[in-house]
Amino acid sequence: MNNVYEIVNLARRKNKLKREITDNEKKIRDNNKRVDLLENLVDYIKADMTHDEIIMIIKNMKADYEDRVDDHMIKCAEISKTRRDISRKIRDLTEVDKQAHSKK
Numbered sequence: 001m002n003n004v005y006e007i008v009n010l011a012r013r014k015n016k017l018k019r020e021i022t023d024n025e026k027k028i029r030d031n032n033k034r035v036d037l038l039e040n041l042v043d044y045i046k047a048d049m050t051h052d053e054i055i056m057i058i059k060n061m062k063a064d065y066e067d068r069v070d071d072h073m074i075k076c077a078e079i080s081k082t083r084r085d086i087s088r089k090i091r092d093l094t095e096v097d098k099q100a101h102s103k104k
Contacts, residue, residue, distance in 0.1 A: 037061070 044057050 041061070045054055
């Protein structure tokens with residue numbers, strides 16, 4: 001019985017570590033994107049530009065990123081819906097399988 005608890009504890013710890021790795025990878029990716037963004041911004045801004053021109057570049061970049069965020073949110077919602085549909089199908093199939101085995 002102790003082995004079962006140990007296995008469960010180890011599995012939970014392993015899953016937690018996997019989530020932490022994923023979270024850190026996401027932070028690395030996000031910060032790399034920020035570095036790229038700032039490099040791009042430096043490339044766009046020229047010494048002879050006016051303040052208004054610089055602000056316009058920043059606003060356009062912001063709008064582009066907001067559009068991307070919206071697209072990712074929509075995609076995430078679609079993926080979540082698909083996952084729920086699959087979970088529902090698995091639950092239904094499991095129930096059908098249970099009923100078939102209980103009749104035997």
